[in-house]
Amino acid sequence: MSEEAVPQQGGSPATAEPKGLLEQMEELMAALNADLSALDSEFQATGGSRRGLGEDGGLVG
DSSP states (O other): OOGGGSOOSSOOTTSOOOOOHHHHHHHHHHHHHHHHHHHHHHHHHTTOOOTTBOTTSOBOO
16 A cells, blocks of 8 residues: 555644544533523523423423
C-alpha cells in the first residue's frame, strides 16, 4: 500500500482538528440548556399559564 492511501495524522496548524464526540455533546448540551433557560424565562414572564394542557402535561385537543 502506498503512503498516499494512508490518511495523514495531525496536519498543518491552519487546519482545525475534528471535534471529539464528547466535545460535540458538551456543546450541544450547553446550547440546549441555554434554549431551555430562555424558554423558562418566557414561561415565567407569562405567569406560567397551563392553558391547553391536560393533567399529565400533554396537549388536550
